[in-house]
Amino acid sequence: MRRLADGGLIDRNQPVEFTFDGKTVTGYKGDTIASALLANDIKLIGRSWKYHRPRGIIGDGAEEPNALFQVEEGAYTTPNVRGTQAEIYPGMVVNSTNAWPSVKFDLLSVFGLFARFLPAGFYYKTFMWPQKFWMFYEHMIRKASGLGESPRENDPEHYEKTNAHCDVLVVGAGATGLMAALAAGRAGARVILADEQGAFGGRLLSEAGIVDGQPAASWVEQMVSELQNMPEVRLLKRSTVFGYHDQNYLTIAERINDHQSIAERQGPREKVWRVRAKQVVLATGAHERPILFGHNDRPGVMLASAVSTYINRYGIKPANRAVLYTNNNAAYQAALDLDAAGVAVTIVDCRSDADSALVNSVKQRKIQILFNHVVAEAKGAPVSAAVVKQLVKPGVLAAGEKIINCDLIASSGGWNPAIHLLAQSGGKVRWDDAQHCFVPDLIVQQQRSAGAANGSFTLAACLADGLQAGAAAATAAGHTAVDLTVPATDQTESFVISELWRSPNGPKPWRGAKQFIDPQNDVSVADIFLAAREGFHSVEHVKRYTAMGFGTDQGKVGNIAGMAVLAEALGQPIASVGTTTFRPNYTPVTFGAIAGPEIGGTLFDPVRKTAMHGWHEEHGALFENVGQWHRPWYYPQGDESMDEAVNRECLATRNSVGMMDASTLGKIEIVGPDAAEFLNRIYTNAWTKLGIDCARYGFMLGEDGMVMDDGVTIRLDENRFFMHTTTGGAAPVLNWMERWLQTEWPELEVYMTSVTDHWATTAVVGPNSRKVVSAVVEGIDFDKDAFPFMTSRKGTIEGVPVRVNRISFSGELAYEVNVSAHSGRMVWERLYAAGEPYNITPYGTESMHVLRAEKGFVIVGQDTDGSVTPVDLGMNWIMSKTKDYLGRRSLERVDCTREGRKQLVGLLSSDPQVVLPEGGQIVNQASDQIPLPMHGHVTSSYYSACVGRSIAMALVKDGFQRQGETIYVATADGAMLPAEITKPVFYDPEGERQHG
């Protein structure tokens, strides 16, 4: 055990047992996976994905690239959990990832021996050719390089989303964020304070300093309890602000249950907060960055600040003998912490000297400091020694080396403000030459950065900065700030740094021990130099070529160093290389949290069912999705195939009577003194003279002249029309008509209402339909002359008002009975019962398609595709010549009147049993010559039991003039199916049946 005798913020009275790779490990409540493993001296925790080199814990927070674990198993499993942040709980099952068969003995580490053959872009270069092998390569690469396993079972947990508004959202509850929240809260602002950790305090939890006369951790406790007592302040812990979007819209993932055993979990696992904040304070802190040296990826190499965390927060003695490698004086604190924990430490400082209160207190403790030195290389895995070399001048090493035996090399190359959310919000950063980091510059939203996130790296400055930012944010949100004093602290050391990104290693930096920039993706200094030599100069290109920063950590440790190395390779300043783009999410967010309660169930997309849906289910219907509607597809009997069922349904309808649920067709009521004039402008044909209770088929064009929608519209009254649209067109057509009415024709007095769901519609179709409908409906004279085709009548069924439209989409005598949806099933059942003497047969969308195709009736969106005019469909009769309408002028455009347009025709395949494939391309010759000009395509194709053969519709270039010609439909398997071009009417060409 490496646990110190006392100290730390863990609860030593609450031991917690969990398993790591099958072995029981004991930590304490308050431990993370990482701290518990370190306390148990487990240093080797995974393998890198490309070379399968052994890897250990580097950091202590969101930046961690290596300590990724598979937590829990089966349905509860979560991949790539950051061990530096995940809290342990009793019974937690933790497994290492990326090692096969185990972390200690990894068969794939043989890749490391071939590392010089696996440079940047290796996969691109090697597995390019032959192309058909790529699938095989990809399979092997993925097996070798996987980063954790996705769960294969349905997620048993549930997730929530919630919306919130606040005056001030403070991101991060370190010293800066706590002060900002306090200042804003005291001003009376409504505040949300969110922090990704399980405890508030940020780095204060890792430091041994004094704030306001007490240890930092107890000052944090006092602050939190004060904030908790403010009714307008909401504290969110374990809550990562992962996205910063337009207009101060931020998204927060709150992990409600992941820190508890599965048995203890109650309520949702995670909740996503969608927050609209008047003002935002970014107190996101900073990430320490390493100095790069040879084999700096070995277990036992850590960040200096993480070492302090493991000592002070988790009470761990992380090593027996340590080397601290630094270019700044802030890291000297880690030396003091190591010394206090009883660890012998040697400081390797690249600078010639340093002088400050902190440095002097290190000197007083007789800690060895090697100024003008660098760590050239780590030895051993885990680390057993550091190879240290002297600097003659910047970039130049003296001959000779010192070997310092040690089991920890801590390094600090400075601090990078966590500018991720600032960048997501559209803000820009600038390079700070004094502190060697990017700091916020241009702010574009109602926002301010404060503390370390703003480049203030001392605690005293953070406290003052936070107070000021919180007060300013509250003021900007309309509150009055109150006077508060900045608490005193002993942590006042200013941050002094000199530039050093990596240990010099000779004129050819790509030779020798690898210096890793991105340990998760195995990107080294050599890869960046290679990319630069191969011509990749943009940092965005280098990122993609080398995969630097592509991992789950998004390069929080290494990216800035990588940019500095690129700057070195290109001989440019870092400021001109710039940063890669910071995109959401700040850290990975589970799919469950993003999906929320919609996951897996029916809430994802509404399902629309008609009033008769239950009847269809009870009668064995299979359904097809039409938009959100579930429509009966066909009603198989016994073990009928679809073809057999459809043949039966079509024959029964043509020979006696069928019935269909037509409720899903769009229905819009159009009312007002100008309704007829409005229709005149919307539809291609004229509506003014349509009589009351009369129906007319209409075509709607886009302003580009292309067919957009169709349907029958009925005049219910002088100023009241009832429009049918296609099922899918209902909403877009209403939007379209409202747009014209509101934006171009405000002078028209017209009102439109969607009534699709209000009415249930039963179509009764076939020669016996009159007998069926007239047996049920009262109050209507069904005589063929009294109630002719394309008219509408009002009646009742058992006292319930119905409207019966004599319209037909099958060419048969047919009636559509409309009733309030509440009575839809009753009416359907009455009609079905009345039809039983005639063997009334319910049919679905498939038979509907066959019946209409037999008549050559088009379906907009199937026989048309947005490039088809009514002229192309041979429907010139529907276009008025005496009025303007939407799309009319476009029909006169040269392109709409040229030769060679595709026109709607019928096709009869030479073999009447062959059903041509829908979408099949039409060619003039059965030839394998390439290229073979394509002259059109099949749009609708079925076997028609009524005609006794297959039928098809097609769009063919100049098809009207090609009647009787033979064309060929090319199929995917190379066959050429001959077919004759005909008129697109295959049944009752005179149209007598619907008038019967």
Add this chain to the structure above:
Amino acid sequence: MFLIPCPYCGERDESEFSCAGEAHIDRPLDPDALTDEQWGDYLFHRKNPKGWHQEQWHHTAGCRRYFNMLRHTVSYEIKAVYKIGEPAPEIEQ
């Protein structure tokens, strides 16, 4: 996601709205007087500015009214919303 100030309803989330493209495209009063080229310009040609853009929006899942918006295509700032028929605010690019 934007917060869009519908001139009829006040501020609502963007998810309630749909963008209907460039605003102030007037339908020609006499389409027959236009050449194919002029008609094609009305049909198809739209501005794609880097900067202020006059847009038509529809409060689809709200009051269902169309209105116009002056929005910046880089900063996404919404400078003004105004009803159909009202004059467009001045643009300083």
